[in-house]
Amino acid sequence: MLDRFHRHLVSHGVTIANFDSQHIDAFWRKAEALSYAPGTRTRYLQLLDRLCRYLVEIGVRNSNPAADLAGDAGWSGQSTVPLFLPEDVDLRLQDFVRTYRGSDVSGLRLRAVVALFLGAGVTAAEGRAATVHDLQFSCDAPYLRVAEGRGKPARTVPLEPFAVSALAAWKARREMLPIAGSLLFALRASGKPVTDMSLGNLVRDAFAEIGHEAPDMSPRILRNTYCRRALLAGVPRERVSQLLGLASNHTCDRILATIRKGSQQSIQPPN
Incomplete structure (x- = not known):
C-alpha cells in the first residue's frame, strides 16, 4: 500500500x-x-x-x-473487518482455475494469476516480483519460493492442489514467450513487471467469468480467502502467519474472529 x-x-x-x-x-x-x-x-x-x-x-x-x-473516516483505532470470499465462491474460483483446457496465452495467464493469489496467499507486490524460477514442480509438493523483501523474510509456500496445474501450464508457456527477463508475469517484450492495476483487472476478469461481484475484487481478497481457508481447516494461526510472511498473528486473529461468528466448515488446507 x-x-x-x-x-x-x-x-x-x-x-x-x-x-x-x-x-x-x-x-x-x-x-x-x-x-x-x-x-x-x-x-x-x-x-x-x-x-x-x-x-x-x-x-x-x-x-x-x-x-x-x-x-x-470514523477510525476509532479498531481494525476494519477483513474482506474474504464466501466458501462457495472460493470453490467456484478454484474450479475455474483447475478445469481450463485451453492453450491461449490470455486464458493461461488469467488462471495463473488467480491461482497464485488464491493458492499461495502472496501479496500483489510479491506476485509482481515472482519469477519463473520461484515456482518449483519437480518435487512431490510443488511450492513457490517468495524472496525476502519489505521487511518480510524469504519463505517457501506449498501450492494448494487446485493451483498446481494452472501455474505449471503458465510457467511452461511463459518460458517460451519472447519476453526479456524471468518475471512470471511481465509486460510483453520489455520484461518489466506488470502493474498492480493490471493484476487487479485480471482478478476482476476472473470474477466476471464466474458471475460474482465482491466489494473488493483485488488480489487482497484472494489472499484473505487463502488465509481463512487455512484457518478453517485447522492450520495453526502461527503457521498461517508464517505462510503469509507476517511478523505477527494480528491478521489471522482478525480473520479467526469471522470464523467464530460463522461457519466452521473445513476446506482443503495447504500442506
Whole structure:
C-alpha cells in the first residue's frame, strides 16, 4: 500500500516529508483508487496517519495531513473487518482455475494469476516480483519460493492442489514467450513487471467469468480467502502467519474472529 502511495507522490514531485492533504485527495481520484472499497480507504488512512505521526515525532515533518481525514473516516483505532470470499465462491474460483483446457496465452495467464493469489496467499507486490524460477514442480509438493523483501523474510509456500496445474501450464508457456527477463508475469517484450492495476483487472476478469461481484475484487481478497481457508481447516494461526510472511498473528486473529461468528466448515488446507 505504501509503495502505491509513494509512486503517486513521486509522480507529483513531492515526498513523504512534504506531501499534504491535497495529495491524498488526488490519490483517491486515480483510476485504480476509484474502485477501492471503504475498508481499503480506511486502511490507507490508518497507514498514512501512523506514518505521519511517526515522522512528526522524529522531526521529519511538521504536521500530519492524514489526521483529520482519518478522523472523518470514523477510525476509532479498531481494525476494519477483513474482506474474504464466501466458501462457495472460493470453490467456484478454484474450479475455474483447475478445469481450463485451453492453450491461449490470455486464458493461461488469467488462471495463473488467480491461482497464485488464491493458492499461495502472496501479496500483489510479491506476485509482481515472482519469477519463473520461484515456482518449483519437480518435487512431490510443488511450492513457490517468495524472496525476502519489505521487511518480510524469504519463505517457501506449498501450492494448494487446485493451483498446481494452472501455474505449471503458465510457467511452461511463459518460458517460451519472447519476453526479456524471468518475471512470471511481465509486460510483453520489455520484461518489466506488470502493474498492480493490471493484476487487479485480471482478478476482476476472473470474477466476471464466474458471475460474482465482491466489494473488493483485488488480489487482497484472494489472499484473505487463502488465509481463512487455512484457518478453517485447522492450520495453526502461527503457521498461517508464517505462510503469509507476517511478523505477527494480528491478521489471522482478525480473520479467526469471522470464523467464530460463522461457519466452521473445513476446506482443503495447504500442506
